[in-house]
Amino acid sequence: MTANEDQEMELEALQSIYGDDECFKEISPVSFQFRIGDLEDVKSFILDITWPESYPDTAPNISLDAFFNNRISAETKHTILLKLQEQAEANMGTAMTYTLFEWAKENQEALMENHRPVVSAVTLTSNCNLISAPSAMKKKEKREQLTKAQKRRIISRTDHKGELPRGWNWVDVIKQLSKTGGSDDQA
Template identity: 35%
Template sequence: MSAEDLQNEEREVLDSIFDGDENFKAIDTNSFQYTVYSATSPDKTVALRIHWSSQYPEIIPNFSLELSHNNQIPPHVKANLLSELKTFAEENVGVSMTYLIVDWLKDNVDSLIPSGLKKEEVKSEQLTKRQKNKLSSFGNSQTRGRDWVDIIRHLSQMGSAVE
């Protein structure tokens, strides 16, 4: 079978396996995304994008973790995860492996992503009314309403429009 035939067959299999699974998305004919959630810890989630090249499955697919869902994962953890994914994929070259990769990631997400990776929320200071007013002038030392004073002065110099 040619690589294209194998890809078409795998696409059909993936559609039937992941039918109704909201964690799976077919981005286009050669790109897929799956979001894996840990069964033990809600902060251990990862979204993986898999892209097949024209020679897939004879060569491993391209993996991407550069998705907004993964912003809480530090770069060194992402690098380790990609390395582990590539190692697993290289063991399965020549085989339709997208489902195998997703299943492997589901089984290993707890060991690959350390606990407590939630992005720290930066709490802003509570500002007083005076501080807010000071900030609202954008560094301008001029008083509030300055523009209105200029407009009224201009209008008074123009005189009345109705005579």
């Protein structure tokens, strides 16, 4: 049998075995996904297998690049891929997609024993944060727009750093006393 005939036979076998299984998804006639574990399980993952042209004489391409797997650390993914590659090497020359899926299902706990969920940038907020959010989103008050003349006056009063000089708001003591009168005027 040629590689294409072997692939066709294996495709028919996979369709008959996993036809109604929600964990199995046929992406194309040579590409498949299988979810290992339940959706709610923290240790579940999706296994992608793609057949090259010379499959089953060569190993299939195995990956864990599905978005579902983003919560799995790179080290854990690497470990899973190494162990699946070992299984593929052991089954070289035979139809192995079903074998790889079932081996991963049976050994899920061992494959994910060092799993530590990766914290993603997207986090859910609690209800108390949702209540206080509108008050935090108040619009900033607009500052009054200054005319060019007003800006010039401000610049002429300030030094090169934009600060007013020391004593700019001091009251001239002599002018103030002449307006209010001195202590002699009261006697």
